[in-house]
Amino acid sequence: MSAIPLTVSGVERLQQELHRLKTVERPEVINAIAEARAQGDLSENAEYDAARERQAFVEGRIKELEGTLSNAQVIDPSTLDSEGKAVFGATVEIEDLESGKRVRYQIVGDIEADIRENRISISSPVARAIIGRSEGDVVEVQAPSGVREYEVLSISYV
Structure with missing residues (x-):
């Protein structure tokens, strides 16, 4: 395994x-x-x-x-040298540029993912788009309703 x-x-x-x-x-x-x-x-x-x-x-x-x-x-994100980029374990606040809705997610492994607690899987479309990005970056995510654009507002390593 x-x-x-x-x-x-x-x-x-x-x-x-x-x-x-x-x-x-x-x-x-x-x-x-x-x-x-x-x-x-x-x-x-x-x-x-x-x-x-x-x-x-x-x-x-x-x-x-x-x-x-x-x-x-x-993986403890606080010990990684991530240079301000979104990495596994990071907590990221994003804003939907169309609706203005803000949401905070922690990027976790598949086993830990629980959308009710704002923990999204690293293999989810949103997390894949955010990984490696920095604050202020705009990402495109292919959603069932079409392409959505999000701005990365903040990244923390808790």
Whole structure:
């Protein structure tokens, strides 16, 4: 498996989720299975089947997180010599030149991307257009509605 780029905060979030799965959810599932077994006949025991499904999900997610973390390439943008340019992990404020709407995004890896928290994937059209640009640059992004122009207002490395 190749290296998976992650920000420092992304690694921390994944480690917290892994810890919660191992210390909270796994024991809860084990208890649910034990309680369902105590009810007797497992062939028609819906609680047992549900607990086993939940166990499979939890164990699969633990394995996935461990794999991701073991292949993580942690990138801290504050330590990069980026010379004021947008790089992986940078937080960028852009303005849509047509609508005047401003938005702030952090450019992250595919695994960390969450548009609700303004974290966009490095492979997204917006991030690809912004990478390597400086404050004041105007970029064109091919959107489903057509070509959009954005001005890079600020870049920070948090």
